[in-house]
Amino acid sequence: MTDAPPATAPAPLPTPRGDRHGPLQPGDLVQLTDPKGRHHTITLVPGRVFHSHKGALAHDDLIGQPEGIVATTPSGVPYLVLRPLLRDFVLSMPRGATVVYPKDAAAIVGLADVFPGATVVEAGAGSGALTCSLLRAVGPAGRVVSFERRSDFAEVARGNVERFLGGPQAGWELVVGDLAHGLGAVVAAATAHRAVLDMLAPWDCVDAVAEALAPGGIVVAYVATTTQLSRLAETLRADGRFTEPEGSELLLRTWHLEGLAVRPDHRMTGHTGFLLSARRLAPGTVLPARRTRPAKGAYGEDYTGPRAAGGAEPGAPEGADGEPPGTRPARPVLP
Numbered sequence: 050m051t052d053a054p055p056a057t058a059p060a061p062l063p064t065p066r067g068d069r070h071g072p073l074q075p076g077d078l079v080q081l082t083d084p085k086g087r088h089h090t091i092t093l094v095p096g097r098v099f100h101s102h103k104g105a106l107a108h109d110d111l112i113g114q115p116e117g118i119v120a121t122t123p124s125g126v127p128y129l130v131l132r133p134l135l136r137d138f139v140l141s142m143p144r145g146a147t148v149v150y151p152k153d154a155a156a157i158v159g160l161a162d163v164f165p166g167a168t169v170v171e172a173g174a175g176s177g178a179l180t181c182s183l184l185r186a187v188g189p190a191g192r193v194v195s196f197e198r199r200s201d202f203a204e205v206a207r208g209n210v211e212r213f214l215g216g217p218q219a220g221w222e223l224v225v226g227d228l229a230h231g232l233g234a235v236v237a238a239a240t241a242h243r244a245v246l247d248m249l250a251p252w253d254c255v256d257a258v259a260e261a262l263a264p265g266g267i268v269v270a271y272v273a274t275t276t277q278l279s280r281l282a283e284t285l286r287a288d289g290r291f292t293e294p295e296g297s298e299l300l301l302r303t304w305h306l307e308g309l310a311v312r313p314d315h316r317m318t319g320h321t322g323f324l325l326s327a328r329r330l331a332p333g334t335v336l337p338a339r340r341t342r343p344a345k346g347a348y349g350e351d352y353t354g355p356r357a358a359g360g361a362e363p364g365a366p367e368g369a370d371g372e373p374p375g376t377r378p379a380r381p382v383l384p
């Protein structure tokens with residue numbers, strides 16, 4: 050299918066609109082859903098015509114209409130007309146890097162407790178999916194600083210964010226570069242409220258994030274594998290400037306709802322990513338020693354990851370480092 054321009058001189062694309070209510074206007078994103086549930090996302094342009102093998106729909110027939118109408122092609126195929134939700138847009142938008150899935154984006158905003166007016170640091174921007182959620186959550190008084198080290202991905206992110214939110218966003222700075230090395234030049238020390246990391250090696254950014262976060266600030270990371278989860282948790286512990294890291298994951302199971310046939314759907318997305326969060330301690334604060342005993346062998350001879358200063362040596366029985374069994378050294382430093 051195509052979204053064909055008018056036969057006359059091509060009209061410039063109208064400025065995208067961020068408003069997501071009221072009658073449909075030029076510049077609005079609209080999602081057309083065919084009887085098989087397939088989605089087509091178009092931007093409304095006066096004079097333009099949406100074409101598919103099922104027939105054509107004139108944009109002019111949609112402009113001025115409310116959302117939630119059914120528009121029918123001359124061959125009688127009905128399309129449901131609605132503005133796409135952020136979750137629809139994220140799953141259909143152009144991608145550079147893999148996106149944060151909508152269920153996880155919602156959880157990240159909640160776990161990071163992103164509030165209107167907050168300053169949020171993010172890396173990598175990737176395709177801009179999570180950026181859209183963060184910008185919405187901080188609102189017009191907030192600031193989101195997104196780092197992306199690949200310029201091609203940064204352009205994809207910019208395009209997606211501006212297409213969904215309706216043009217350039219005053220509170221958004223997109224920096225092409227590595228957060229680990231560039232954050233200090235953009236965000237003053239101890240001024241960021243939240244930091245969100247979605248990248249292969251978030252542990253490389255722990256020092257920069259610790260510098261940028263205000264006391265009580267939250268870092269949330271989204272990682273795909275248990276090995277990443279473990280390495281990041283231990284790096285945060287060894288750094289010593291954070292509270293105990295907490296890990297979680299979210300499984301979303303959709304349900305089939307039909308008469309008496311009410312049951313979980315047969316298919317679900319089994320795995321997307323793990324979430325890890327921790328809070329920035331005030332400067333000089335020493336986290337009280339943990340009173341719970343690590344699992345037997347947790348830091349045994351096979352463990353080769355980051356290690357808090359004064360921690361048990363590989364293979365040493367718990368408590369052999371002079372600490373009461375199971376306690377964590379009070380002021381760890383990076384190995």
Ligand SMILES: C[S@@+](CC[C@H](N)C(=O)[O-])C[C@H]1O[C@@H](n2cnc3c(N)ncnc32)[C@H](O)[C@@H]1O
Binds near residue numbers: 198227248254
């Ligand atoms: C999985 S993607 C992020 C997807 C993004 N959160 C979204 O929802 O669209 C990971 C991105 O992190 C970028 N990246 C990795 N390490 C980085 C770093 N240290 N600083 C900035 N960007 C980084 C990569 O180039 C990649 O585009």
